[in-house]
Amino acid sequence: MGKITYSVRFWAIKTYKGSRVTTHTVRWIVEGHEWKEPFRTLAHAESFRAQLMSAARQGEAFSVATGRPISWQREETVLTWFTFTLSYVEAKWRYASPNHRRGIAEALTDATEALLTKENGGPDTDTQRAALRWAYSERVRKAAQPPAELATALRWLETNTVSMTAFEEPGKGALLTRGLLDRISRTKDGKTAAANTANRKRMSLNNAMEYAVEIGALSSNPLKAVKWTKPRTLTTIDPRVVINIEQARRFLAAVQRQGTRGPRMKAFFGCMYFAALRPEEVVDLRQEHLVSLPENGWGEFRLTHAEPRAGSRWTDSGKVRERRALKHRADGETRAVPIHPELGAMLRKHIQEFGTGPDNRIFIGPRGGLMTDRAYLKVFHEARADAFTHAEARSPLMVVPYDLRHACVSTWLNAGVSAPQVAEWAGHSVNVLLRVYAKCIHGQQSEAMQRIWNATKP
Structure with missing residues (x-):
């Protein structure tokens, strides 16, 4: 039951009239500690206060831990x-x-x-x-x-x-x-x-x-x-969402044409297509993550963090995004990713034209703030409509930015890069990689069938 007391005092109901809501707060003191209970209506507040005062007049003990009469806690052992x-x-x-x-x-x-x-x-x-x-x-x-x-x-x-x-x-x-x-x-x-x-x-x-x-x-x-039939989920990437290099270049060129915001986002989307970065990894990208960015040839990222969007209600800081360790990796663990020469040229041009923002961020909004989902999604959909043919636009082809990452990983696999290497660059385990991208590996069926024919022909 905890510590009890008979030392209870009551204050007048305090009414606060806000611009939208009026609050009536019941206030009382139990063993020197003030308790408050807000109500939307004065009638409810007065009724609650009257119940408390009635319990005190009848000599009931109050709980120091809850501020309520002990009689109100008869069901406290029942956990709801x-x-x-x-x-x-x-x-x-x-x-x-x-x-x-x-x-x-x-x-x-x-x-x-x-x-x-x-x-x-x-x-x-x-x-x-x-x-x-x-x-x-x-x-x-x-x-x-x-x-x-x-x-x-x-x-x-x-x-x-x-x-x-x-x-x-x-x-x-x-x-x-x-x-x-x-x-x-x-x-x-x-x-x-x-x-x-x-x-x-x-x-x-x-x-x-x-x-x-x-x-x-x-x-x-x-x-x-209880026996529950688990709904079947799609665990592999639909090949229909994966764009090819020609479509990717059309899309990135269309991004460039999207007003004043588009040029800021060409390299942003380029990081997803040419380096398989997740959106939250591109948002967090900073100058120190560019290990090398040569004028010619391949460069390298060294990723350390990501900033996934969760909403201010769920972060400790109260901000929409919160910086965390890379997905599926421990704090302090990093990931190396090659920078395609075409992406390297985009990044050099981007930094030369727009510089870097706070904390040496590479991608910032037009007003110097964080690159928001709303901003890059608007450009993404406008550029997709601009770049694709009518048939492509109506198809499942690249309907969300994450499909750019899928296209990159599929390209690496189809180019013959070993699965362990692709998994390392993409931040996957090999098992997950092969399961998720199994249907996106093209060009090997004919070779496989020829080998079977050679092994079984008369």
Whole structure:
């Protein structure tokens, strides 16, 4: 139960009128510590304050840890799903990347919708989801009080999700688990979710259930007791998205023609096509990463970091991007990548014309800031429409910037470069490389069939 006290004092309700929202905050002191609870309406604030004062008048003890009357905590030994998810997110936050944090939050938000004990009487779905996003991000990152418009929804969630023990009840536990898996297999609108999305969310939930077993909240992982057909996912690159060198040169020339921003991005996209750099690696590219950039012949990158976009809600710094180690590599590990002579010429021209930005960044926006997704995606789609024929534009050919990287890796493999070398340059394992790009290796079928014929002909 923890330490209790009878020393409780109450202050008047404090009303704050903002430009959009008016907040009424109940304030009270328990053993010298001030507690606050914001409400959107004065009636709700007065009702909550009256309940606290009634408990104090009746001589009830208050918890020093929670600031609430002890009688309000009779069910505190029952761990609800929502309370469990809060502890799980806190345990994972420090060790997860920003994008992984966001993925965990998305999975838990969908799962919570399937584990409510009341379907009616609570906040609307959008408010619930907004409250959950706040609970799984800002609450952990800032240790802040919830905004008034979400506080009521969070209080409702505290008491209206199933208990963790429900997963172990005969019959009921299996139904809850199936309902949870069904929810993560659909989008918010009820449509079937992409297979990769459903599988990723199941992995996050499986990890959460394993954590529940670790802390003693569950005796076993309920997901392992239910047979669930895993959606089939596309694990290989579709050869139709891969452009050839002639199409790549047409595209890069079209990028150059896109107003004042295009010339800044020709070498940006060139790094993806000629060096197989990921977008987040190009964004982080700096002068010191150019180990050599000769006038003629091949140069070399030495990559050290990447800056993936996750969103300000999920980074420790509160910025949209956060600098991290290279994908699939430990802190301090680097990756060498050759600079094609054609790319070398683009980079030299780019640096000569635009210089470098803060921290010696090679690619910066027109106003000197970070190269944003919105900026380079707009140029990408405009240049694609400009460069491709009508038939090419309507096809799956290079529909996203990442397809430039796929084209580069495919080109290296088809040129006869050994798989271990390509994997090293691209930042893959050999197994992943051959599995993902198996369908993009052309020109070897005829030779293989000839060898079979030679071995079997009469």
